[in-house]
Amino acid sequence: MLKQLFYEMQAIxxxxxxxxxxxxxxxxxxxxxxxxxxxxxxxxLHGDLGAGKTALTRAxxxxxxxxxxVKSPTYTLAExxxxxxxxxxxxxxxxxxxxxxxxxxxxxxxxxxxxNQSTICVVEWPENGHDVLPEPDLDIYLMVVGEGRAAGxxxxxxxxxxxxEQLHFAPNL
Numbered sequence: 001m002l003k004q005l006f007y008e009m010q011a012i013x014x015x016x017x018x019x020x021x022x023x024x025x026x027x028x029x030x031x032x033x034x035x036x037x038x039x040x041x042x043x044x045l046h047g048d049l050g051a052g053k054t055a056l057t058r059a060x061x062x063x064x065x066x067x068x069x070v071k072s073p074t075y076t077l078a079e080x081x082x083x084x085x086x087x088x089x090x091x092x093x094x095x096x097x098x099x100x101x102x103x104x105x106x107x108x109x110x111x112x113x114x115x116n117q118s119t120i121c122v123v124e125w126p127e128n129g130h131d132v133l134p135e136p137d138l139d140i141y142l143m144v145v146g147e148g149r150a151a152g153x154x155x156x157x158x159x160x161x162x163x164x165e166q167l168h169f170a171p172n173l
Contacts, residue, residue, distance in 0.1 A: 014141065016153040017152050018151045018153070019145075020052070020148055021149075026055050026056055026149060029059070030056045030057070031060070032169045033060050034063035035166075036163040036166060036167060037064055037090075038159065038163075039085070040116065040118065040119070041120045041137050041138070041159065042136045043121070043140060044138070044139045045123065045125075045142065046127070046141045046142065047143055048144065051144055053142055056151075057094055057122050058070040061094075065083055072096055077096065077100060077105075077109065078111060079094045080093055080094075081093075090118065090120060091118070092120040092122065093119055093120070094124075096125060098124065100125075100129060103133075106129045106133070107132050112134075115133075115134050135156060136156050136160075137156055137157040138157075139153070140152070141154070153167075
């Protein structure tokens with residue numbers, strides 16, 4: 001899977017490549033992304049087990065103002081988090097489709113209705129729901145590199161292009 005991800009990162013055009021040599025750097029990327037969150041944004045997180053998908057989501061949520069425990073939704077498939085962004089109540093849905101048996105399971109749970117203009121959706125393992133998921137605004141490819149990680153970010157919408165243009169990533173090493 002890791003080798004496949006490496007080739008995938010090379011094959012697709014990523015708009016931004018970021019070295020994440022420490023967990024603090026991954027947290028810094030999450031904080032930077034949190035400042036760009038807007039309702040309706042769909043983010044796909046790609047990467048092998050242990051690549052940092054949940055860690056990045058946790059940092060993003062905490063930076064966006066969520067103070068509770070952020071757990072991986074591996075067994076529940078989805079966890080909702082209530083945020084206040086620019087004075088507006090917004091739900092961020094964190095999906096983890098790793099254990100999803102088939103894309104139909106996603107539909108049967110009614111998750112497709114969650115993808116709308118008032119909810120932010122972050123999806124780990126989106127390839128497991130490829131036939132039923134809407135297109136993402138932002139693809140983030142994470143991979144383990146030595147003792148650290150690397151990220152490739154690809155904007156798939158105008159909204160995501162603006163997000164990347166305004167992303168001020170300063171790793172806290």
